Amino acid sequence: DAEITQSPRHKITETGRQVTLACHQTWNHNNMFWYRQDLGHGLRLIHYSYGVQDTNKGEVSDGYSVSRSNTEDLPLTLESAASSQTSVYFCASSESRSGELFFGEGSRLTVL
């Protein structure tokens, strides 16, 4: 069955460290997204990609970067982790424009 997986599921890191969260989907979807979920803020879009070599900033992109070298993967990198980036991160993909988002299981990141 097609799926979308995230790794690691849990990570604790220190302020200033570089962190990469992996996202891999086997749906063959062109569209991939990274959201962060925080209490009181819901799901906020960090970065998104509509295809290979395409990346776009979302509403909370500062301190984050993504790259899309193939259809299946959209890794999210925190260049220099900050305590404000402690959150649960969800990757998602979709097949069609304004279509259903399929979410990964989430990655809980703690920055100490």
Place this chain on the structure above:
Amino acid sequence: GENVEQHPSTLSVQEGDSAVIKCTYSDSASNYFPWYKQELGKRPQLIIDIRSNVGEKKDQRIAVTLNKTAKHFSLHITETQPEDSAVYFCAASKSGNEKLTFGTGTRLTIIP
């Protein structure tokens, strides 16, 4: 950009009663309005969606209504059951643009 407001943030309902969650959006060009359900510790999943050419859509105990003039849409759950306890997110986007803007979520608790 689009702004989606969601109310209430928490809702407790007696089992068997109905629950209503309301969302308003700011961009009159938005025409796709999905609702996602997130059970505790799980990923968000689409439960129902509506497009602007439709005023109401039902799926068993769940219904969504849309008022484009007032720019608001609502989720209605009838005959609530314990498994309806979850966080519900509304969202909005424009056709041809997959970038969803989510509301801040409603934590629904069904009281047995």
